[in-house]
Each structure stands twice: as C-alpha cells, then as structure tokens.
Amino acid sequence: MTVTLAKHQHAKYFQRFIHLLPNQLAVHDSIRLTMAFFALSGLDVLNSLDVLSEQKRSEAIEWIYRLQVRGAGPRSGFQGSTSVPKEASKYQTGHLAMTYLGLASLLTLGDDLSRIDKKSIIQGVRACQNDDGSFTATLTGSESDMRFIYCACCISAILDDWSGIDKRKAINYIKESISYDGGIGQGPGLESHGGSTFCAVASLLLMDNLTSALSEKQLNRLRYWCLMRQIGGFHGRPNKPEDTCYSFWVGATLQILGVRHLTDATENRAYVLTTQDSVLGGLSKFDTSAPDPLHTYLGLCGLSLLGEPGLQAVNAALNISQSAFDHLEEIHKIWAGD
Numbered sequence: 001m002t003v004t005l006a007k008h009q010h011a012k013y014f015q016r017f018i019h020l021l022p023n024q025l026a027v028h029d030s031i032r033l034t035m036a037f038f039a040l041s042g043l044d045v046l047n048s049l050d051v052l053s054e055q056k057r058s059e060a061i062e063w064i065y066r067l068q069v070r071g072a073g074p075r076s077g078f079q080g081s082t083s084v085p086k087e088a089s090k091y092q093t094g095h096l097a098m099t100y101l102g103l104a105s106l107l108t109l110g111d112d113l114s115r116i117d118k119k120s121i122i123q124g125v126r127a128c129q130n131d132d133g134s135f136t137a138t139l140t141g142s143e144s145d146m147r148f149i150y151c152a153c154c155i156s157a158i159l160d161d162w163s164g165i166d167k168r169k170a171i172n173y174i175k176e177s178i179s180y181d182g183g184i185g186q187g188p189g190l191e192s193h194g195g196s197t198f199c200a201v202a203s204l205l206l207m208d209n210l211t212s213a214l215s216e217k218q219l220n221r222l223r224y225w226c227l228m229r230q231i232g233g234f235h236g237r238p239n240k241p242e243d244t245c246y247s248f249w250v251g252a253t254l255q256i257l258g259v260r261h262l263t264d265a266t267e268n269r270a271y272v273l274t275t276q277d278s279v280l281g282g283l284s285k286f287d288t289s290a291p292d293p294l295h296t297y298l299g300l301c302g303l304s305l306l307g308e309p310g311l312q313a314v315n316a317a318l319n320i321s322q323s324a325f326d327h328l329e330e331i332h333k334i335w336a337g338d
C-alpha cells in the first residue's frame with residue numbers, strides 16, 4: 001500500500017510551533033529562531049504559508065527584526081531569542097547560525113531585507129573567521145567547525161557580499177577536512193559525517209568554487225561516499241541507523257554533486273514516511289521516536305528533492321524554498337541597481 005504524505009497534519013504541526021513553543025522545548029528558548037525557521041520554511045515547502053494570516057506574518061517579521069543586534073561592530077548579527085533584554089546590550093551578540101536563519105526566515109516571509117544592517121552583519125561575519133579558515137559561531141567563545149563556514153557562506157550569499165570571508169582560507173580548511181574515506185568531517189582529522197559533508201559541499205558551491213577547489217577524483221570519491229549512505233533511507237555515517245534528516249543532508253549533497261538520480265528514491269521516500277505521525281503531524285528521526293521540528297522540516301525537504309507531489313522545490317545549497325530563493329534574486333537585482 002502506498003503511504004500518502006499527511007500534508008494537512010504537518011502544516012497543523014508547524015502552526016502549533018508558531019503560536020506557542022511547547023513546554024518540553026522551553027529549554028531551547030535561546031535558539032527559538034531555529035524553531036521559527038523550521039516552522040515557517042516548513043509551511044512554505046508545504047505550499048501552506050497562507051494558513052498564517054497577513055497579520056501573523058507581519059508580526060513574525062517584526063519579531064525577527066527584534067533579534068537583530070544592530071551596529072554593534074564585530075558583535076553584529078542576529079541572536080536566537082529575545083530572552084536577552086535590550087538593556088543588557090553588552091551581552092547581546094550575533095550568532096552565525098541565527099543570522100543565517102533570521103535572514104532565511106525573512107526571505108521566506110517575503111520581506112525585502114530593507115531593515116537589515118548589511119555592513120555590520122558582514123563585519124560580524126568577518127570577526128568570526130579563524131586563522132585556519134574555520135568560523136566560530138559567536139565572538140563570545142564557541143565551537144568552530146564546518147557548520148559555521150556554511151552559515152557564513154549562506155549569509156554572504158544572501159547579502160550578496162563576500163567581503164567578510166577569506167575564501168582561500170575557508171576553502172583550504174574544507175580541503176584539509178576531507179577524510180581518508182572520501183567524505184568530509186567537521187574539521188581536519190575528524191570522522192566523515194553527512195551533515196559536515198553537506199556544509200562543506202554547499203559552502204563550496206555558494207563560494208562558486210566547487211569544481212575548482214576539488215579534483216574530479218575527490219568529487220567522485222565524495223559522490224561514492226554519499227551514495228553509500230543509503231540503506232533504504234539515509235544515515236549520516238557508516239554503521240549508523242538510517243535517520244530522516246539525512247534524506248536532506250546527504251540527498252541535497254548528492255543533488256549538488258549531480259548524482260541524486262543514482263539513489264533509490266522509492267526506498268528513501270518509504271523510510272521517511274515510516275517516521276511520520278499521520279494523526280498529529282510531524283516527522284521523527286526513527287519510526288520509534290517522537291516528531292520534532294528539525295526532522296519534520298528536513299524530512300519534507302528530503303521528499304521535496306524527490307519531487308513529492310504537493311511540495312514546493314527547495315534550493316539545496318541554501319536550504320530554503322524555491323520561491324524564497326526567487327524572491328532573493330529579485331532583491332539582488334534591486335540592490336544591484338542601487
């Protein structure tokens with residue numbers, strides 16, 4: 001029996017996150033913007049953003065702009081929550097992942113980014129790059145790895161300004177992070193992983209250096225490593241169980257590398273749909289776990305890459321909907337004419 005995607009229930013699931021953060025997720029308040037992005041972009045991929053009233057959408061835009069730390073020099077960017085009050089401005093600092101998700105959410109909502117303090121944000125990006133080419137998430141001391149190179153590349157691509165990244169150093173860090181097995185880790189000497197491989201490959205594409213930075217042999221080893229991640233669904237590393245989110249992380253990487261057609265789409269789709277809650281909505285990591293916003297969003301994006309009927313196409317490198325990407329291109333045309 002063919003299982004159908006419970007589109008309506010998934011849209012309801014995201015709507016609940018927009019209206020109220022469930023108490024079991026209160027611990028994630030400091031990254032509330034992440035939940036907002038999954039819900040907003042998720043509704044967009046479901047072609048269901050119109051379930052939110054015009055007023056609700058403009059309230060969401062205003063809330064996201066309140067997260068912008070403006071004119072704070074190297075601390076500029078977006079923070080994940082309004083829980084750091086304005087009065088405590090010395091503690092307010094941008095976070096590269098939050099800046100990327102803030103910009104992506106604004107694009108999804110159709111905002112024209114006119115209230116974005118572009119110059120300061122790029123200054124904030126520049127301040128987060130390390131000598132080895134990697135990026136830290138914030139200036140207040142955080143991890144530094146492939147994830148934040150990716151966020152820095154997304155921010156630069158969205159703002160159409162690459163002056164905050166030393167591309168040569170970033171590309172070098174990515175090349176140094178290629179593991180012996182052909183995949184890419186979070187940093188040099190670390191185990192290959194589907195998430196870091198996506199971040200690396202998407203960053204190279206956004207920097208317009210994918211085929212110049214990597215040799216044909218390296219690209220082919222990457223393609224092979226990614227293709228070997230399919231069990232039915234995909235897993236993120238050898239010997240791990242399949243997990244819904246990798247249908248996007250690895251699926252999108254294969255799409256960028258031009259070989260997604262070599263995967264078994266039927267089995268991939270079947271796995272992802274075993275993890276959906278068709279009554280209350282949402283997708284989970286495994287068929288035995290509870291749905292969460294990340295796996296719901298990435299599961300839908302993974303299905304979108306397979307051409308699931310009723311879903312909008314996604315831009316694999318920026319992980320936003322095609323319509324949000326088209327909107328961005330219109331904004332870039334306006335900026336170019338300024």
Ligand SMILES: [Zn+2]
Nearest residue numbers: 243244245285
């Ligand atoms: Zn996962």
